[in-house]
Amino acid sequence: MAFFKTYSYSQINTYKSCPEQYKLTYIDGLRKSDQSIEAFMGNRVHEVLEWVFKERANKFTTFDKLTAKYDDLWLNAWHDKIFIADPRVNTDHIYTIGLRCLGNFCTNYGPIFDAPVYANELKLEFEIEDYKFRGILDRLDKTENGKWIITDYKTSKRAKGIRAAKSDIQLGLYYVAVQQNFPEAKQILTGWNFLRHNKEIHLQPEEESIQKIKNQVVRRIKKIEKNISDGHSFFPKESILCHWCYYWDECSAKKISNPARSAR
Ligand code: SF4
Structure with a gap:
Protein backbone atom coordinates (compact mmCIF):
# COMPACT_ATOMS: atom_id res chain seq x y z
CA MET A 1 0.00 0.00 0.00
CA ALA A 2 1.37 3.37 -1.00
CA PHE A 3 0.99 6.64 0.86
CA PHE A 4 -0.85 9.35 -0.98
CA LYS A 5 1.32 12.02 -2.41
CA THR A 6 -1.53 14.45 -2.80
CA TYR A 7 -4.59 14.94 -0.60
CA SER A 8 -7.90 16.60 -1.23
CA TYR A 9 -10.70 17.89 0.95
CA SER A 10 -12.92 14.96 -0.13
CA GLN A 11 -10.34 12.47 1.09
CA ILE A 12 -10.03 14.14 4.48
CA ASN A 13 -13.79 14.43 4.78
CA THR A 14 -14.48 10.84 3.71
CA TYR A 15 -12.08 9.55 6.37
CA LYS A 16 -13.93 11.55 9.01
CA SER A 17 -17.39 10.34 7.94
CA CYS A 18 -16.41 6.69 7.47
CA PRO A 19 -12.89 5.21 7.55
CA GLU A 20 -14.03 2.06 5.73
CA GLN A 21 -15.49 4.10 2.88
CA TYR A 22 -12.17 5.94 2.76
CA LYS A 23 -10.28 2.65 2.46
CA LEU A 24 -12.58 1.30 -0.25
CA THR A 25 -12.32 4.49 -2.27
CA TYR A 26 -8.79 5.75 -1.81
CA ILE A 27 -6.74 2.72 -0.82
CA ASP A 28 -8.49 -0.11 -2.66
CA GLY A 29 -9.26 2.27 -5.53
CA LEU A 30 -12.81 1.01 -5.96
CA ARG A 31 -14.71 3.27 -8.32
CA LYS A 32 -18.42 2.96 -8.99
CA SER A 33 -20.56 4.89 -11.42
CA ASP A 34 -23.50 4.89 -8.98
CA GLN A 35 -24.64 8.39 -8.14
CA SER A 36 -27.39 9.91 -6.02
CA ILE A 37 -30.02 12.00 -7.77
CA GLU A 38 -29.01 14.94 -5.55
CA ALA A 39 -25.36 14.69 -6.66
CA PHE A 40 -26.46 14.37 -10.30
CA MET A 41 -28.58 17.53 -10.03
CA GLY A 42 -25.79 19.40 -8.20
CA ASN A 43 -23.32 18.58 -10.97
CA ARG A 44 -25.69 19.85 -13.67
CA VAL A 45 -26.33 23.11 -11.79
CA HIS A 46 -22.56 23.64 -11.36
CA GLU A 47 -22.09 23.05 -15.11
CA VAL A 48 -24.76 25.63 -15.99
CA LEU A 49 -23.13 28.20 -13.70
CA GLU A 50 -19.75 27.59 -15.28
CA TRP A 51 -21.29 27.88 -18.75
CA VAL A 52 -23.18 31.10 -18.04
CA PHE A 53 -20.01 33.06 -17.24
CA LYS A 54 -18.43 31.86 -20.48
CA GLU A 55 -21.52 32.91 -22.44
CA ARG A 56 -21.74 36.40 -21.01
CA ALA A 57 -19.22 38.01 -23.36
CA ASN A 58 -21.64 37.64 -26.23
CA LYS A 59 -25.12 38.00 -24.95
CA PHE A 60 -27.79 38.59 -22.44
CA THR A 61 -28.50 35.26 -20.76
CA THR A 62 -32.11 34.97 -19.71
CA PHE A 63 -33.53 32.43 -17.29
CA ASP A 64 -35.06 30.61 -20.30
CA LYS A 65 -31.58 30.11 -21.77
CA LEU A 66 -30.31 28.86 -18.43
CA THR A 67 -33.11 26.31 -18.14
CA ALA A 68 -32.63 25.17 -21.75
CA LYS A 69 -28.95 24.56 -20.98
CA TYR A 70 -29.87 22.75 -17.74
CA ASP A 71 -32.30 20.48 -19.64
CA ASP A 72 -29.73 19.77 -22.29
CA LEU A 73 -27.02 18.87 -19.77
CA TRP A 74 -29.50 16.83 -17.71
CA LEU A 75 -30.62 14.72 -20.67
CA ASN A 76 -27.14 14.20 -22.07
CA ALA A 77 -25.61 13.18 -18.74
CA TRP A 78 -28.46 10.90 -17.61
CA HIS A 79 -27.33 7.31 -16.93
CA ASP A 80 -28.82 4.16 -15.43
CA LYS A 81 -26.82 4.24 -12.20
CA ILE A 82 -28.63 7.20 -10.66
CA PHE A 83 -30.38 6.32 -7.40
CA ILE A 84 -32.91 7.82 -5.03
CA ALA A 85 -32.21 7.12 -1.36
CA ASP A 86 -34.85 9.33 0.24
CA PRO A 87 -38.33 7.76 -0.19
CA ARG A 88 -39.95 11.21 0.06
CA VAL A 89 -38.43 12.52 -3.17
CA ASN A 90 -38.56 11.66 -6.85
CA THR A 91 -36.67 12.74 -9.96
CA ASP A 92 -39.07 15.61 -10.82
CA HIS A 93 -38.77 16.96 -7.30
CA ILE A 94 -34.96 17.09 -7.44
CA TYR A 95 -34.96 18.42 -11.01
CA THR A 96 -37.22 21.28 -9.84
CA ILE A 97 -34.89 22.09 -6.94
CA GLY A 98 -32.13 22.52 -9.53
CA LEU A 99 -34.37 24.95 -11.42
CA ARG A 100 -34.99 26.88 -8.20
CA CYS A 101 -31.23 27.14 -7.63
CA LEU A 102 -30.76 28.54 -11.14
CA GLY A 103 -33.70 30.94 -10.71
CA ASN A 104 -32.18 32.37 -7.53
CA PHE A 105 -28.80 32.71 -9.21
CA CYS A 106 -30.30 34.41 -12.26
CA THR A 107 -32.15 36.91 -10.08
CA ASN A 108 -28.93 37.89 -8.32
CA TYR A 109 -26.44 37.84 -11.18
CA GLY A 110 -28.40 37.89 -14.43
CA PRO A 111 -29.21 38.61 -17.08
CA ILE A 112 -25.80 40.19 -17.79
CA PHE A 113 -23.75 38.07 -15.37
CA ASP A 114 -21.10 40.77 -15.12
CA ALA A 115 -19.66 39.69 -11.76
CA PRO A 116 -15.84 40.01 -11.76
CA VAL A 217 -5.96 18.59 8.57
CA VAL A 218 -2.37 17.56 9.33
CA ARG A 219 -3.54 15.64 12.43
CA ARG A 220 -6.11 13.78 10.35
CA ILE A 221 -3.59 12.88 7.63
CA LYS A 222 -1.09 11.64 10.21
CA LYS A 223 -3.83 9.44 11.67
CA ILE A 224 -4.64 8.01 8.23
CA GLU A 225 -1.00 7.32 7.44
CA LYS A 226 -0.39 5.77 10.86
CA ASN A 227 -3.41 3.55 10.36
CA ILE A 228 -1.94 2.35 7.08
CA SER A 229 1.60 1.83 8.36
CA ASP A 230 0.42 0.02 11.51
CA GLY A 231 -1.87 -2.20 9.42
CA HIS A 232 -4.90 -1.17 11.46
CA SER A 233 -8.31 -1.72 10.03
CA PHE A 234 -10.44 1.13 8.70
CA PHE A 235 -13.64 0.54 10.64
CA PRO A 236 -17.10 1.19 9.21
CA LYS A 237 -18.87 4.19 10.76
CA GLU A 238 -22.57 3.75 10.13
CA SER A 239 -24.69 6.88 9.93
CA ILE A 240 -27.48 8.46 7.90
CA LEU A 241 -24.86 8.95 5.16
CA CYS A 242 -24.89 5.18 4.50
CA HIS A 243 -28.10 5.73 2.49
CA TRP A 244 -26.01 7.63 -0.05
CA CYS A 245 -23.07 5.21 -0.02
CA TYR A 246 -22.82 2.63 -2.80
CA TYR A 247 -20.32 0.31 -1.13
CA TRP A 248 -22.86 -1.77 0.77
CA ASP A 249 -21.76 -4.92 -1.12
CA GLU A 250 -18.18 -4.38 0.05
CA CYS A 251 -18.86 -2.84 3.48
CA SER A 252 -18.16 -5.11 6.48
CA ALA A 253 -21.14 -3.63 8.38
CA LYS A 254 -23.81 -4.28 5.73
CA LYS A 255 -25.45 -7.57 4.92
CA ILE A 256 -27.51 -6.44 1.91
CA SER A 257 -27.06 -4.20 -1.12
CA ASN A 258 -28.04 -0.54 -0.82
CA PRO A 259 -31.88 -0.52 -0.99
CA ALA A 260 -32.01 2.87 -2.80
CA ARG A 261 -34.35 2.79 -5.80
CA SER A 262 -33.27 3.48 -9.33
CA ALA A 263 -34.17 6.96 -10.63
CA ARG A 264 -36.25 7.34 -13.80
S1 SF4 B 1 -22.27 1.73 3.99
FE1 SF4 B 1 -21.94 3.16 5.68
S2 SF4 B 1 -20.54 2.10 7.05
FE2 SF4 B 1 -20.43 1.06 5.08
S3 SF4 B 1 -18.75 1.99 3.95
FE3 SF4 B 1 -20.61 3.06 3.36
S4 SF4 B 1 -20.72 4.81 4.78
FE4 SF4 B 1 -19.31 3.34 5.66
Missing part, protein backbone atom coordinates in the same frame (compact mmCIF):
# COMPACT_ATOMS: atom_id res chain seq x y z
CA VAL A 117 -15.27 36.27 -12.19
CA TYR A 118 -11.58 35.40 -12.50
CA ALA A 119 -12.14 31.66 -13.02
CA ASN A 120 -14.64 28.85 -12.62
CA GLU A 121 -13.74 25.27 -11.73
CA LEU A 122 -10.21 26.41 -10.98
CA LYS A 123 -7.76 23.58 -10.22
CA LEU A 124 -5.12 24.57 -7.69
CA GLU A 125 -2.32 22.76 -5.91
CA PHE A 126 -0.89 23.84 -2.58
CA GLU A 127 1.02 22.59 0.44
CA ILE A 128 0.54 22.36 4.18
CA GLU A 129 3.65 21.28 6.09
CA ASP A 130 4.93 18.16 4.27
CA TYR A 131 1.67 17.41 2.51
CA LYS A 132 0.52 18.30 -0.96
CA PHE A 133 -3.09 19.12 -1.75
CA ARG A 134 -5.22 19.73 -4.75
CA GLY A 135 -8.58 21.47 -4.89
CA ILE A 136 -11.07 22.66 -7.45
CA LEU A 137 -12.66 26.01 -6.64
CA ASP A 138 -16.17 26.46 -8.02
CA ARG A 139 -15.55 30.16 -8.54
CA LEU A 140 -12.93 32.80 -7.85
CA ASP A 141 -13.72 36.50 -8.31
CA LYS A 142 -11.23 39.33 -8.40
CA THR A 143 -12.77 42.73 -7.77
CA GLU A 144 -11.50 46.09 -9.00
CA ASN A 145 -10.64 47.15 -5.46
CA GLY A 146 -8.33 44.15 -5.00
CA LYS A 147 -10.54 41.63 -3.21
CA TRP A 148 -10.30 37.96 -4.15
CA ILE A 149 -13.52 36.13 -3.39
CA ILE A 150 -13.80 32.35 -3.28
CA THR A 151 -17.30 30.91 -3.66
CA ASP A 152 -18.29 27.31 -3.15
CA TYR A 153 -21.74 26.59 -4.63
CA LYS A 154 -24.04 24.38 -2.60
CA THR A 155 -27.33 22.87 -3.77
CA SER A 156 -27.84 21.05 -0.46
CA LYS A 157 -30.92 21.15 1.73
CA ARG A 158 -29.32 22.85 4.71
CA ALA A 159 -27.67 26.25 4.70
CA LYS A 160 -24.98 27.11 7.23
CA GLY A 161 -24.05 30.39 8.85
CA ILE A 162 -20.99 32.52 9.36
CA ARG A 163 -19.96 30.63 12.53
CA ALA A 164 -19.76 27.36 10.61
CA ALA A 165 -17.86 29.10 7.81
CA LYS A 166 -15.16 30.28 10.22
CA SER A 167 -14.14 26.73 11.11
CA ASP A 168 -15.01 25.00 7.83
CA ILE A 169 -12.11 22.88 6.59
CA GLN A 170 -13.02 23.07 2.90
CA LEU A 171 -13.29 26.87 2.89
CA GLY A 172 -10.06 27.08 4.91
CA LEU A 173 -8.20 24.89 2.42
CA TYR A 174 -9.47 26.96 -0.50
CA TYR A 175 -8.25 30.09 1.25
CA VAL A 176 -4.77 28.56 1.62
CA ALA A 177 -4.88 27.50 -2.06
CA VAL A 178 -5.51 31.08 -3.21
CA GLN A 179 -3.03 32.55 -0.74
CA GLN A 180 -0.23 30.31 -2.08
CA ASN A 181 -1.10 30.50 -5.78
CA PHE A 182 -1.75 34.24 -5.90
CA PRO A 183 0.77 35.92 -3.57
CA GLU A 184 -0.41 39.29 -4.89
CA ALA A 185 -3.82 38.70 -3.30
CA LYS A 186 -3.79 40.87 -0.20
CA GLN A 187 -7.45 40.46 0.76
CA ILE A 188 -9.08 37.06 0.34
CA LEU A 189 -12.65 36.25 1.25
CA THR A 190 -14.03 32.74 1.27
CA GLY A 191 -17.61 31.50 1.50
CA TRP A 192 -20.65 29.70 0.19
CA ASN A 193 -23.57 30.37 -2.07
CA PHE A 194 -26.45 28.19 -0.87
CA LEU A 195 -28.31 28.32 -4.15
CA ARG A 196 -31.46 26.60 -2.95
CA HIS A 197 -31.89 29.13 -0.15
CA ASN A 198 -30.60 32.14 -2.05
CA LYS A 199 -28.15 32.73 0.79
CA GLU A 200 -24.60 33.85 0.16
CA ILE A 201 -22.05 34.35 2.91
CA HIS A 202 -18.38 35.29 2.74
CA LEU A 203 -15.82 36.09 5.37
CA GLN A 204 -12.21 37.10 5.58
CA PRO A 205 -10.74 34.41 7.83
CA GLU A 206 -8.34 35.27 10.60
CA GLU A 207 -4.89 33.72 10.31
CA GLU A 208 -5.47 32.05 13.68
CA SER A 209 -8.54 30.15 12.36
CA ILE A 210 -6.61 29.13 9.25
CA GLN A 211 -3.77 27.81 11.39
CA LYS A 212 -6.26 25.76 13.42
CA ILE A 213 -7.69 24.28 10.23
CA LYS A 214 -4.19 23.44 8.95
CA ASN A 215 -3.37 21.70 12.25
CA GLN A 216 -6.62 19.76 12.14
